[in-house]
Amino acid sequence: MKKAKPMDAVLILLFVLVSLVPLTGLLPRPAQSAQIVRVTTPEGTEEYALDDHTIALDSHGYHLTLAVSADGVQVTSSDCPDHTCMKTGKITRAGNAIVCVPAHVRVDLVGGEGYDGIAG
Amino acid sequence: MGSRVRWMIGTALFCVLASGLSYLEFLLPINAAVPIPGFKLGLSNAIVLFLLHRDRRQAFAVLLGKTALTALLFGGATSFVFSLCGALLSFFGMLALDFLLAEHITDLSLSCAGGVLHNLGQLCAAIAFMGGKALLPYATPLMLAGLCCGAVIGLFLNTFSERMNGVLAKLRF
Numbered sequence: 001m002k003k004a005k006p007m008d009a010v011l012i013l014l015f016v017l018v019s020l021v022p023l024t025g026l027l028p029r030p031a032q033s034a035q036i037v038r039v040t041t042p043e044g045t046e047e048y049a050l051d052d053h054t055i056a057l058d059s060h061g062y063h064l065t066l067a068v069s070a071d072g073v074q075v076t077s078s079d080c081p082d083h084t085c086m087k088t089g090k091i092t093r094a095g096n097a098i099v100c101v102p103a104h105v106r107v108d109l110v111g112g113e114g115y116d117g118i119a120g
Numbered sequence: 121m122g123s124r125v126r127w128m129i130g131t132a133l134f135c136v137l138a139s140g141l142s143y144l145e146f147l148l149p150i151n152a153a154v155p156i157p158g159f160k161l162g163l164s165n166a167i168v169l170f171l172l173h174r175d176r177r178q179a180f181a182v183l184l185g186k187t188a189l190t191a192l193l194f195g196g197a198t199s200f201v202f203s204l205c206g207a208l209l210s211f212f213g214m215l216a217l218d219f220l221l222a223e224h225i226t227d228l229s230l231s232c233a234g235g236v237l238h239n240l241g242q243l244c245a246a247i248a249f250m251g252g253k254a255l256l257p258y259a260t261p262l263m264l265a266g267l268c269c270g271a272v273i274g275l276f277l278n279t280f281s282e283r284m285n286g287v288l289a290k291l292r293f
Binding site for chain 2: 001002003004005007008011012015016018019020022023025026082084087097099101102106108
């Protein structure tokens with residue numbers, strides 16, 4: 001049986017720090033009010049207004065239904081194997097996205113020119 | 121039996137063993153316990169890391185074999201590309217660490233490196249495939265989960281790899 005060496009602990013600590021690096025990419029993001037739903041499929045990109053309607057998508061052999069409302073969008077049904085897109089739930093903020101890898105679909109909420117506030 | 125034939129049989133057996141471990145993972149409801157998309161325990165990495173110390177060429181052959189076999193049996197083209205990116209990054213990362221620091225580290229940190237790099241490679245492939253930053257929130261949980269699973273596998277190898285080598289020596293592999 002081999003015992004762990006001090007260098008193991010140093011490396012593991014290093015890996016923990018490296019794992020935390022992607023978080024920094026998430027922090028400085030100003031909140032924006034979402035205005036448009038952008039749906040990207042292998043066939044192209046479509047944009048929809050944020051009002052109450054549903055969107056039926058056929059992509060890469062799968063069928064997805066998106067429910068759009070004034071405050072966000074969610075995938076309400078999908079016949080993809082893992083349903084990760086449905087489990088993501090409703091996204092409500094600009095910059096958030098729902099991704100369905102099996103269907104090659106990506107749903108983004110895009111903000112307008114909204115600012116938190118303007119100083120001066 | 122020629123040594124080349126013995127090598128090929130050994131490689132095939134280890135491929136099947138690694139794929140069997142992947143199947144075991146596939147059966148366990150892990151995603152219910154850890155709800156991170158793309159998260160896997162990486163049990164089969166134990167085989168690759170174990171072989172890395174014995175025969176690097178065989179370890180690489182098993183890595184490619186089990187990735188292809190697992191994708192053929194349980195996944196598809198997309199999961200094959202993702203797995204392959206993760207597997208290659210993790211293999212060469214572990215190889216480099218083993219080459220540079222072999223005297224100072226054990227399988228514990230090698231396995232942790234493998235776990236983190238595997239998930240990082242998969243994520244990079246997914247980001248290249250899907251584009252944008254949408255997958256960035258998954259990066260930290262995925263890499264930390266890879267680290268934890270890698271640690272468990274590393275401790276297992278630290279404890280049992282000598283005994284496993286003994287058994288294989290008896291079987292003349």
